[in-house]
Amino acid sequence: MAVALEAKNLTKKYGDVIAVDNVSLSVERGSLFGLLGPNGSGKTTMIKMLTGQTRPTSGSASVLGVDVIKDPVGVRGQVGIIPEQETPPSFLTAMEYLEFVAAVRKIPDIETKEDWWFDFLDFADKKNVLCKDLSRGTRQKLMFTQAFIHEPALALIDEPLINFDPIMQDLVKDYLAGYVKKGRTIFISTHILEVAEEICSGFAILHKGTLLHTGPVAELTARGEHLPSFFLSLVRKDRHV
Amino acid sequence: MFELFTNMVKEEWRVHSTMFGSLSFALFPVMIFGIALMGSFLIPLMRTTLPAGNLTLIIHANYLMLGIMVGGFGLLGNEVMNRRFGQASLLAFSARSLPISEKFIFLNFVIKDTVYYFFLWVLPFGFGYILASPFTGVPLEGALLLLLTLTLSFLFGLCGVFFLSAIYARSRPVLWLVLLALGVGIGGLAAMTGTNPVLFFPPLLLNSAFTWVNFLISCAVLALLFGIAIVLFNPESVGSEKTYRDSFAPLMQRFSFLPNPPLAAKDTLDLYRSGSLIGQTIFSFLLPLAVIWFFLSLLGPFFPPHGLLFIVAVTTGVIASTMYTWVTMFDTFGPYACLPVAVSTLIESKLTTFAVLQAIPAIFIAVVALFSGEAAYLVPAIVLGISVSFYAVGVMAWLCGLSPNVLVYDVKVLFVYLILVGIVLTIFTSVAFANPYFALSAVILAIPTWLLVRKAKVRWDAVDPGGF
Numbered sequence: 186m187a188v189a190l191e192a193k194n195l196t197k198k199y200g201d202v203i204a205v206d207n208v209s210l211s212v213e214r215g216s217l218f219g220l221l222g223p224n225g226s227g228k229t230t231m232i233k234m235l236t237g238q239t240r241p242t243s244g245s246a247s248v249l250g251v252d253v254i255k256d257p258v259g260v261r262g263q264v265g266i267i268p269e270q271e272t273p274p275s276f277l278t279a280m281e282y283l284e285f286v287a288a289v290r291k292i293p294d295i296e297t298k299e300d301w302w303f304d305f306l307d308f309a310d311k312k313n314v315l316c317k318d319l320s321r322g323t324r325q326k327l328m329f330t331q332a333f334i335h336e337p338a339l340a341l342i343d344e345p346l347i348n349f350d351p352i353m354q355d356l357v358k359d360y361l362a363g364y365v366k367k368g369r370t371i372f373i374s375t376h377i378l379e380v381a382e383e384i385c386s387g388f389a390i391l392h393k394g395t396l397l398h399t400g401p402v403a404e405l406t407a408r409g410e411h412l413p414s415f416f417l418s419l420v421r422k423d424r425h426v
Numbered sequence: 427m428f429e430l431f432t433n434m435v436k437e438e439w440r441v442h443s444t445m446f447g448s449l450s451f452a453l454f455p456v457m458i459f460g461i462a463l464m465g466s467f468l469i470p471l472m473r474t475t476l477p478a479g480n481l482t483l484i485i486h487a488n489y490l491m492l493g494i495m496v497g498g499f500g501l502l503g504n505e506v507m508n509r510r511f512g513q514a515s516l517l518a519f520s521a522r523s524l525p526i527s528e529k530f531i532f533l534n535f536v537i538k539d540t541v542y543y544f545f546l547w548v549l550p551f552g553f554g555y556i557l558a559s560p561f562t563g564v565p566l567e568g569a570l571l572l573l574l575t576l577t578l579s580f581l582f583g584l585c586g587v588f589f590l591s592a593i594y595a596r597s598r599p600v601l602w603l604v605l606l607a608l609g610v611g612i613g614g615l616a617a618m619t620g621t622n623p624v625l626f627f628p629p630l631l632l633n634s635a636f637t638w639v640n641f642l643i644s645c646a647v648l649a650l651l652f653g654i655a656i657v658l659f660n661p662e663s664v665g666s667e668k669t670y671r672d673s674f675a676p677l678m679q680r681f682s683f684l685p686n687p688p689l690a691a692k693d694t695l696d697l698y699r700s701g702s703l704i705g706q707t708i709f710s711f712l713l714p715l716a717v718i719w720f721f722l723s724l725l726g727p728f729f730p731p732h733g734l735l736f737i738v739a740v741t742t743g744v745i746a747s748t749m750y751t752w753v754t755m756f757d758t759f760g761p762y763a764c765l766p767v768a769v770s771t772l773i774e775s776k777l778t779t780f781a782v783l784q785a786i787p788a789i790f791i792a793v794v795a796l797f798s799g800e801a802a803y804l805v806p807a808i809v810l811g812i813s814v815s816f817y818a819v820g821v822m823a824w825l826c827g828l829s830p831n832v833l834v835y836d837v838k839v840l841f842v843y844l845i846l847v848g849i850v851l852t853i854f855t856s857v858a859f860a861n862p863y864f865a866l867s868a869v870i871l872a873i874p875t876w877l878l879v880r881k882a883k884v885r886w887d888a889v890d891p892g893g894f
Contacts (some may be wrong), residue, residue, distance in 0.1 A: 238763045239890045262766030268894065274761045276699040277692060281674035288678060288688035291766050313669040315699070 189214040189339050189370040190235060196245035197230050197394075204230040206394040207244070212337075212372055212387065217365045219385035220374040221416055227394040228374040229269050232343050235372070236266050249339055260389040262290070265332035268285075269343035269374075272324050275317035279308065279327050282316055286331045304358075306353070321348045329357065340369045346380060358384055382412035390416055392423050430531070433689050455550040462554025475846060479483065485572075486579045486630055489548065493583020496543050497577055497591075529763055532659045536652060539584060548577050574858075575629040581648050582629065588655035596658055665805040670699070689767075689775035690782075693753050697779075715745055715790060735800045736865055739791050739807040743814030744789035749848035750819045751830045753779045772882035773823055777879065779818055784812055806865035810858055813868035813875075820878030821846045827886035 190212040197205040212218040222228045235241040235246055237257020246253045248260045275281045280299060287295035303309035306326040311319060319327065327347040333339055334360040343375055345361070346354045361371055375381055381388060382402060389399035397419050405415055469481070552573030558568040593601045616623040624630070677691040684690045704778040719738055729737060753776045762772060791811045795804040822830050825839045850871065858865035 197574065236763070258766045258768045261764065268764055272761070274692060274696070277674060278670050278672070280672055281670075281695070284672070284674050284678075285688050285692055286765065289767060303686045311667075315670065318667040330449035407855075425816045 187214045188212070190248050190372060192235065192246040193244055195234055195246055196242045197234055197239065198242045203394050205234065205327055208312050208391070208396045210389050210396065210399050212370060213371050215365055215375055216386045217361060217384055218370045219381040219388040220372065220391060221376065221377060221381055222332045222391035223420060226391045228391055231391065232341050236259055236264065236341055263337060263339070265335065265337040265340035267328050267332045267342040267345065271318040273327050276315060278313050278315055279319065280312040283330060283334060284328060288336065290335050291337045302334060306330065311375065322350065325349060339372065341372045341379050343374045345373050345375065346377065378413040378416050388412065390419055392420050397423055430526070430534045431538055434534055438538065438542050440689055455546055458547060462551040463558050466555050466558030469562055482633055483624065483630065484535040485628065486575065486633070489576045489579040490583040492547055493580040493826060495588050496539055497584045527845050529656055529659055534654055536588065537703060540581065543580065544577060548580055549685065551867030552576060554769065571633060574632040578629040578632065578644055582653040582825040585648055589651040592655040592658040594839040603811055628892045684778050686771060686775040686778065689772065690778055693776065693779040711745060711786065715742055719794065732800060732803055732862045733859050734797055734805055734863065735798060735807050736810060736855060738794050739811035740855050742787045742791055742812055743811040744818055744847065746784060746811070746815040747818035747822060749783045749818060749820055750780045752775065754828050755831055768859065769828065770887045773883055776828065777819065777823065784815060786813060787811055803862045806862055810854060810868045813871040814854065816875045817850055817871040820875035823882040
């Protein structure tokens with residue numbers, strides 16, 4: 186199967202601190218892949234490197250066949266990204282922000298797409314509100330929309346369900362599952378293991394910047410294991426090491 | 427109480443030192459002291475064109491304005507911090523998570539602001555003036571009195587903002603009523619006495635004739651304003667959701683001739699909706715330039731003929747170059763990080779918006795030329811001012827990328843900036859002094875400007891785009 190994303194020996198150092206240490210992984214097209222790890226394990230740094238937001242100290246990576254080091258803007262042009270804790274620009278309204286995204290990404294027929302997303306995520310009543318005045322949940326809806334409005338072949342999402350209420354979480358999980366069925370790829374980073382087990386087809390566990398495990402979720406299920414318990418035992422063992 | 431107070435002081439220090447660098451910020455009161463000390467020696471010269479009362483008025487107005495600005499920042503602190511540093515909060519907003527009442531935190535906040543800014547702004551100025559007093563013939567009591575009345579001016583600004591914002595948070599109609607009552611009261615007083623109402627400003631009254639009764643009245647008014655502000659204080663925002671009709675698409679259409687219409691439209695909406703375009707134009711551009719023009723006009727006899735206009739043009743150019751900081755102050759890289767936008771594209775777009783804003787300094791220089799009877803040199807003065815502005819912004823973009831608000835306070839960056847800009851200013855001011863029409867030669871600065879911008883784009887594309 187074709188590869189959507191491939192990282193080879195990726196390392197990122199901030200001074201003396203090694204945030205990501207020699208990580209190699211590959212994600213197939215049409216899969217929903219979960220990057221799991223406790224707080225500070227390097228998940229966000231990994232996503233930042235894969236989307237060209239930060240340069241690796243060493244190693245290489247390609248996303249949809251584009252080299253993230255040589256052409257970071259090209260990568261961001263092809264994928265959809267929801268960064269961790271990022272908010273849309275303060276002084277644009279929700280609708281204007283989507284128009285801004287559409288203009289930068291050169292997305293045609295934006296009005297129809299905007300309307301669909303406002304209805305789907307149930308925030309049409311907020312479309313003329315300044316982004317700085319939106320609640321966290323609505324900002325997350327807006328960031329989710331900007332990541333998917335151009336229907337990218339690959340979306341990279343840092344904590345996809347954070348700030349969503351249970352009803353919205355359910356809706357979004359269904360949307361993500363349907364999205365990969367169309368042959369597109371989703372790469373999520375999360376520490377909510379139950380969600381990962383429910384929606385991911387493949388996963389990798391990162392701890393203290395090191396890759397502890399990577400493989401399909403089905404492999405665990407076949408062994409009668411659950412992702413949360415597998416994750417905890419692996420991380421706890423690594424802590425003792 | 428004391429622990430909260432000291433932590434708030436530490437927090438205020440860290441906000442400033444993070445923005446400007448510890449050393450640069452630590453030297454700030456020293457700079458204020460130096461300006462006051464040296465400025466005191468200019469008083470005899472200023473008195474030849476400006477009555478002493480007016481000078482006192484200007485200084486007190488400045489400290490009143492400072493109090494207003496400090497109070498305003500305190501109340502908007504969270505918003506400013508979040509724009510600059512990403513997710514951040516201040517201790518003043520911690521009542522939700524700590525077993526301390528909001529009013530108690532606010533009381534500490536007010537005391538912290540008073541003490542902190544007294545040592546940062548008021549005391550260094552007063553101390554400089556006091557130290558110069560034996561040489562300028564000002565009696566020591568007069569210098570000490572100025573320190574007292576400047577402190578009071580600052581406090582009137584600070585507690586005035588707290589008072590009005592506390593009312594605003596409770597009820598907007600009541601705020602308008604209070605403002606109306608103030609206007610009617612001041613207007614009535616002026617009509618009854620036939621005196622400029624500004625002269626009834628308590629610190630000014632005290633400065634012109636100190637009496638203990640007036641001093642106690644000033645203190646009582648301040649205590650009343652602080653008291654009402656603390657009683658009415660409500661840390662929650664009014665909570666209104668601002669809505670706007672879609673202005674982005676039409677604006678982008680209008681900017682279709684620019685290199686990056688969507689980015690230019692976004693910058694324009696940022697400036698307009700934040701109120702910064704008017705606020706910054708008045709407080710960061712027109713007000714300082716008016717003061718500089720006033721001071722430079724005192725030195726008019728020392729310049730060659732027509733020299734004052736070109737000095738004003740060059741100074742306007744340097745101050746106009748800081749408009750680049752206006753357009754970079756709203757963003758973090760975050761919203762762009764998920765889009766196919768390179769740092770060099772953002773630099774280009776911010777510089778485009780900057781270029782549009784250069785209409786403001788051009789108009790200012792034209793007004794100065796017309797008012798000073800130098801209309802014949804209007805074009806060379808505008809060319810000089812705007813060329814200097816573009817050159818200085820080229821240097822700024824090369825040295826600071828998208829973070830001029832932060833990096834320009836880095837001592838090394840500031841040093842290189844001063845050298846590169848200083849040399850050009852000296853050369854072109856001298857050229858303009860030699861012959862006003864030679865100032866047109868400043869267009870040659872377009873070449874180094876273009877090279878600097880090109881280097882800036884390459885340099886900052888190669889660096890991880892952090893927050894700016």
